[in-house]
């Protein structure tokens with residue numbers, strides 16, 4: 001799939017007050033902003049038109065804009081984030097071009113974070129997590145089916161290390177997935193070539209394939225060389241340390257379409 005656009009949101013001063021279970025210490029705001037700038041720079045270099053939203057101080061996690069919506073074909077679904085502190089982030093997405101006229105707005109009792117939704121061509125995997133429940137997934141399922149897209153749910157409760165589905169899996173096009181070992185041999189993935197990141201590089205499983213280039217979190221040399229051995233020639237490694245401290249990864253920082 002060829003991406004032309006991305007939506008990102010700037011890092012708020014309140015960033016360090018966001019939700020986290022990572023136990024990696026407090027993020028450095030200045031460094032987080034530098035890392036964010038590099039991320040946006042690369043998206044632009046890869047040809048994307050990047051729409052930058054202003055920071056939302058009252059929502060420390062709002063830089064993780066992926067969780068607020070799901071974009072499919074020509075339309076979008078506005079999510080209903082599972083964490084109460086993140087609910088209000090969605091309101092500010094209603095004015096965003098492309099998201100301004102969503103076909104679908106997910107709502108209670110359904111909850112869904114965009115980070116639990118992975119697109120693999122015409123198929124969408126929806127993770128059932130602490131953030132996304134069956135109602136939310138079913139609402140999104142109707143939205144997808146109406147557009148002749150398919151979906152399948154994956155229960156993540158048995159994988160406590162995965163905050164979101166995309167914490168543990170990325171789609172690298174051509175039926176290839178980069179996954180954490182806990183998802184190995186999952187029936188939902190049996191038709192895909194599985195590239196398994198070493199357990200001590202689990203964070204690298206949240207990667208992005210953008211127009212032929214793999215964006216990988218820096219500091220995961222085994223994963224990078226494994227990808228090179230598999231024929232991925234274009235790999236860009238991005239420093240993500242400050243976002244990792246807040247449980248966020250490469251995919252979380254943008255909505256791509």
Ligand code: CIR
Nearest residue numbers: 019064115164246247248252
């Ligand atoms: C949260 O707990 O909601 C944020 N601190 C991290 C969200 C990461 N988003 C994502 O994986 N899509």
